[in-house]
Amino acid sequence: MVSSLEKNDVGLDLxxxxxxxxxxxxxxxxxxxxxxxxxxxxxxxxxxxxxxxxLLAQKAYQETKMGVVEDKILKNLVACEFLYNQVKDKKTVGEINVLVDENIVEIAEPVGVILALTPVTNPTSTVIFKSLACAKTRNSIIFSPHLMAADSSNLTAKIMYEAALSAGAPKGFIAWIEKSPRLRRQTELLMVHPDVDLIFATGGTQMVKAAHSSGKPALGVGAGNTPVYLHKSADIKASVNDIIISKTFDNGTECPSEQTLVIDEEVSDLVISEFKHLGCHVCSDSEIEKLGNIVVDGRNKTMNYKLVGQDAAFIAKQAGFDVAENTKILLCELKGNIQKHKLIVEKLMPVLGFVRVDTLENGINRCLDVNYAGGTGHTSGIFAKDENVIKLFTNSINAGRIIVNSPTSIGGLGGLYNNLNTTLSFGCGTGGGNITTDNVGIKNLLNIKRLPHRKNFSVIFKTTKQIYSNPGSLSYLKELNLKNPFIICSQNAVKRGIVNQVLDKLPSSSIANVFSQLTGEPDWPCVESALAKIKEASCDSIIAIGGGSVLDLAKIVRLFYDHPQLKLSEIAISFLDFRHRMCEFPNDLTTKLIAIPTTSGTGSEVTPFAVLKDNNKHVKLSLIDETLLPDVAIIDANLTLNLPESITKDTAFDALTHSLEALVSTFASDYTDGLALEAMRLIIEALPKVLKDPCSIVNRHKLHNAATLAGMAIGNASVGLNHAMAHSFGAVFDIPHGLANSVFLMTTLKYNSQIPNKFMAQSNYPQWIADLKYVRAFEYLGLYPELSISVDYTNESFETRQKLILGLRQKIYDFARSCNQPLSVEELGISAHDYEKQIPSLIQTTFMDMSLRTNPGYPLMKDIYKLYQESYPRRVRP
Amino acid sequence: MKATHEQIFIIPDVLDKAISEVDSCLVKNNSKLSIDFKNCQFISVDGLEWLEEILVRADSKNINVTFCNLKPEIYKVFKIARVDVILKAIGGQTDFAPFC
Known part of the structure; x- marks a missing residue:
């Protein structure tokens, strides 16, 4: 609504x-x-x-000639006494609510200046209600009364204001527009006035529409058309009694009052007879025709306002027939298609339509006909004892309040028949063009400020329950009492005789089945193939013997063996934060999983991760959940003695990457830091010795333990950017995981040691400390004597830290070179052309890789592009 | 040339009526007037209207009025009241159209 100042509006504007x-x-x-x-x-x-x-009821009646004085008194009392009772102990100032579980505090703020439109039907009770609600919420209110009820409305406002003022309320907090022919125009000016914050409109559809189109926030509540279903299971006498109380209350001026009854045919005669018995008149077809002509304004098909709140005898007389003087209600049977019947509209007078129905479905559908004939979202009612009927009705009908086995008018007001908020303003939701379906009250007149305290998640450390870690620990298999184990391994493990070693260690009574079809990294067909075999053998446990791929396969097979209903596409779905992710893993796996690593790298025996290759999309799917943790890990370095040099190196660099990434992860803790640092130290110490003497069990043992320690670190702190890049790159170029990790190691180490362009948003990572962590690694590894640059150790400045980190980077570079480990893509023999071509898709998959979520810096795609570029040429010493 | 005497007035804990000393000061044509709210805990509608009045009068006499030591509760009252001259006195803009 646009309201411009017209010539004769000057005074009004002032x-x-x-x-x-x-x-x-x-x-x-x-x-x-x-x-x-x-x-x-x-x-x-x-x-x-x-x-x-x-007094106010009397004044309202004298002015409007609508309703019943005694009922208006009751309404006024409901508006003050009931409202007071409901709100007196409610907090509306300052801190009003503490949501303990959510760690949120709610604080009340007034909305400001409210322009309140009040109706002719309830001119005094509405003013009482709104004045009290505004005082309770510390808002100012300007009343715009209905012209036909302005004197009584404004008298009410004055009485309320004077009482408030004498109790210390601010001067001017209640105001009203004086009765004048320009009242409507003045209301329009106020609707768009910059000092008005909210319009609270109760009344006719036109005023409510005007409020909504003013551009101001508006609580507009409007017309109803209440259908009431009288089901055959209802208590007929009590129901009829309630309906009469309700429909005659203030001669039907309450907008939630019953408009059309839908009665089960089976009980309809009984119902009608009870109405007659209690003083209602059942109109003949001709009387209904006559009533239709005067109750409904033929021009706009709405009720004739001149008959609003009049008594039944008067209305009948106006229609051209006589009824007994004390007739309570004029009942009109709506026959045929009721959607086209004149009397289907709202009738705020003691004229009540009714329709007979032969089934429950028809009953609810006829109620919907009434519901959608001008009163959508407002009020409905049902009388029934059958809870299923009530439920079906409730689900079908569109009404902000569904009054059950009670009068809808007084029931809708709240407080007397139920615990609804007492109100004189009924929200109708979007069905009625409103913002709320509430019984509008103090809650709607507050701006609620929410103070959410920062979430600090509990840090939990979880890992495999039993870990046997000495050389020769394979013999512990005997103690596990496995009756029917399913052994998952690689062909290589069979060839190397490792499977036979395992079989030897099982109790003689065990019946083992071996699955050794895995070549390379596991994919879904491989999982399906293993599942078919394990189901056939009905195994009670799984023994996984091999590198990370075998262990990952075993984790996935166990999951789907115990829970075949799971869908891979759902449990592998990416997530931003595992605490909020959409998929749920089962937590009741019964098949025991024993993980026996034969390489020293992945740490899969103690991690909740499993990676599966998607051959179609050339990506790796990460499954992450503590459910995937094996029950037992056997870290027996004897099984690694015959490992080829290349696998020994690649897997060791995988473990080294784990330790470096877990250390700076946003989920790192003191627990994971300790594991990561010690793993790093062991790898740097043991790998060169193992490469020199592959049969050194002492150094193999150190390397094997290092991988498990690093596995525990990433199992709780996760990894980072390096893994995200390695996953993407490895999947496209089919590069073993450890090797893929090593070619990005120098790039990501440098990137993560610099202040990031964007920080990672993690509530439990309040401060970027990756550089400090690298310095800690430098110190833990005892690299001071190796430092080739001059550093003032006592100075803890950023520059000092960067120098120490350079020392760490040099150490990692020198270490890799001493092991002949490739440190760049070019060193893998991949052509620059082939690599460049894949970078765009690598960027996408890297960005979406879940490993990235715990990286200390948040690289944008352009950063990832640069990182891929930097990772191509042969490395030179930093 | 005008004298540059600055008069300082301390508002009491409740500002709910005119303060005659400030009114008198305006009559005397001091060029600077500082109103100290350090003790002020509450301001009523009458208090706001009086502030507006003295600010308008001061403006017409070219007297510079400044407010100091405003507690957030009182400062918020000024912000919500949206009285042009008061908003100017606290160094704000009078164009309060919301934007987002």
Whole structure:
């Protein structure tokens, strides 16, 4: 709505400005009030309202000639006494709620200046209700009364204001537009006034629409058309009694009141007879025709406002027929297609439509006909004892309040028949063009500020329960009492005689089945093939003997063996944070998994990870969950004695990468730091010796332990950018994982030691400390004597740290060179052309790799591009 | 040439009415007036209206009025009240159209 100032609006504009300004000053001052002060004001206003209720009801009736004085008194009392009772102990100032589990505090802030439109049907009770609600929430309110009820509305506002003022409320916090022919225009000006913060419109559809189109936030509540289903399971007499109470309340002026009854045919005669017995008139077809002509305005098919709130005898007379003077309700049977019947509309008077239905479905559908004939989102009612019927009705109907076995009008008001919030303003949701379906109350008049405390997640350290770590520990297999194990291994393990060693260590009563079809890294067909075999053998345990690929395969096979209903596509779905990820892993695996690594690198025997190759997309799928942790790990270095040099080196560099990445991970802890540092030290110490003397069991043992320690570190701290790049690169160029890791190691070490362009957003990683961690590694490895540059160790500046990190990088470079380990893509013999061609897709998969989530820096795609470029040429010493 | 005497007035804990000393000061044509809110805990609508009035009067006499030691509770009242001259006195803009 655009409201421009017209020539004859000048005076009005000044008035509007005055009202808005007073209200604004008051709203500003109100922000200083305490809860105690506010509650004292509300109490004083409530007392004033209770005392004035009879007078105000009388005034409303005299002015509007609608309704019943006695009922208006009741409504006024509900609006003050019931509301007070509901809100007196509610907090509306400052901290109002503490959500302990969510660690959030809610703080109330007033909305400011409210322009309140009030209806002709409830001119005094609405003002009482809104005044109290605004006082409780420290808002200012300007009333725009209905022209036909302006005197009684404004008198109510005045009484409420004076009571509030005497209790200490800010001057001007309640104001009202005086009755005048220009009242509507002045309301329009206020609707768009900059000092008005919210429009709270209760009343006719036009005013509510105007409020919504003003561009201001608006709580607009509007017309209803309440269908009530009277199911055959209902208590008929009590139901009829309730409906009569409700529909005659204030002569039907309450908008939640019953408009059309839908009655099960089986009980309809009984129902109608009860209505007649209690003083209602059942209209004949001709009387219904006559009523339709006067109750509904033929031009706009809405109710005739001149009959709103009139009694039944008067309405009948206007229609051209007579009924007994005390007739309570005029009942009109709607026959045929009720959607086209004149009387299907809202009738705020004691005229009640009814329709008979032969089935439950028809009953609910007819209710929907009424529901969608002008009252969507407002109110509905049902009388039934059958809970299933109530449930079906509730699911079908579109109403903010579904009143069960109670009068809908007084029931809708809240407080008397149920615990709904007491209100005179009924939110209708989007069905009625409203923002809420609430019984509008104090909650809707507050801006709730939320104070979420920073999440600090618990740090849990988890790993494989039993770890046998000495050379010769394979013999512990005997103690595990495995009856029917399924052995997963590589062909190579069979050839090397390792499987026979295992079989020898099993109890003689064990019946073992061997699956040795894995070549390279596992893919889904391989998993399926293993699953077919293990199901056939009905095994009670799985023994995985081999490198990371074999151990990963075993983890996945166990998972799907125990839970065949799982879908790989769902459990392998990527996630931003494992605590919030969408997929859920089962936690009740029964098949025991014994992991026996034969390489010293992956650490899979103690990690909750398993990687599966997707041959179609050339990507690696990561499954991550503690469920994947093996039950037992046997770290027997004897099994590594015959490892070829290339595998020994690649796997050792995989473990070295694990330790370097776990150390700087955003999930790193003191526990993982210790493991990572010691693993790093052992690898640097033992690998060169193993390469010189592959049969040195002492050094093989150190290397084997180092891999497991690094595995525990990444099992809890995860990895980072290096792994993300290696996963992507390895999948495309079919490079063994450890080797792929080593070619990016120098690149990522440098990248992660520099202040990142973007920091990683992790609540439990409040400060970027990757450089300090690398310095710690430098110190732990005792690299000071090797440092070729001059450093003032006592100075802990950033520059000093960078020099020490350079020392670490030099050490890693020298170490790799001494082992003849490739450190760049070019050193793998991949052509620059082939590599460049793949970089765009490598960037995408790297960015989406879950390993990246725990990297201390957050590389953008352009950074990843540079990192891939930097990783191509042969390395030179940093 | 005007004298550059600065008068400082300390607002009491509750500002709910005019302070005659400030009114008198405006009459005397001092060129600077500082209003100290260090003790002020509450300001009423009357208090706000009085502040607006003295600021308008001061402006018409070219007297520079500054507010100091405003507690957030009082500063917030000024922000919400959106009175042009008060917003100017606290160094703000009077164009308060919200933006996001």
């Amino acid at each position: 008035k509007a400005n005055y009202l808005a300004r007073q209200a604004r000053l008051a709203s500003a001052v109100f922000t200083q009030y305490t809860q105690e002060k506010v509650d004292a004001i509300v109490k004083a206003m409530t007392i004033a309202a209770i005392e004035a209720s009879p």
